Amino acid sequence: MKQNLALIALVVRDYDEAIAFYVGKLGFVLVEDSYQPEQDKRWVVVRPPGDGPSGSGILLARASSPLQEGFIGNQAGGRVFLFLQTDDFWRDHAAMVDADIHFVREPKQADYGTVAVFEDLYGNLWDLVQFSDNR
Template structure:
């Protein structure tokens, strides 16, 4: 039996991105990067808190835009340092140079221009809060 079968885990469905401003994050990821809004619903009645998820069109994994303001006390203290410091998100692109130019034209700020590596061509951008986003065109042999 494989490790996957033994754990009963069938898929990764969501990753969280801790943000200060959900609406600004939603606008950035949908308008500048072209992601699709998957869900946008109230967390609980009478609250301004929202469950917002976005995703790359055609992909099953969703990014939950997790507002740091949902939490208080120790949980907020633990999560607040993640705003702008989340783990890097990496996205595959067919043509790194073309993606770089198109995203730059939409106002996306880049930390690095496309550069060639052994594993492919990469460019690094940042979102509205400073989280780094890697755009990677795998090498011709498909290795990363």
């Protein structure tokens, strides 16, 4: 059996501001942005660079109800929600600092690798992490 995690839905306030952040600031690739008339929604998928066509992506899902709006920026209840793995922590950390990405925890060396926590445009927490070779 072969399975993989294809997409994770991330509730956003606005498609275009989310694209501007994930593509413009984080350097993700815009995989798809198509209108779905039957639901009056857009299907917007972004993916980290280098992840390839079969890699996991993020579906930027605009909140469509007051209940969903309440989860924008807090999809994991204040915990780190997503983990952006890199092959060069310091290169990507510097690029993110230059792009005005807000880090809430500075870089540290841990047993599993080098890590720092940043916020996306809505306040969801992410780890930028380069795992050590033994992981």
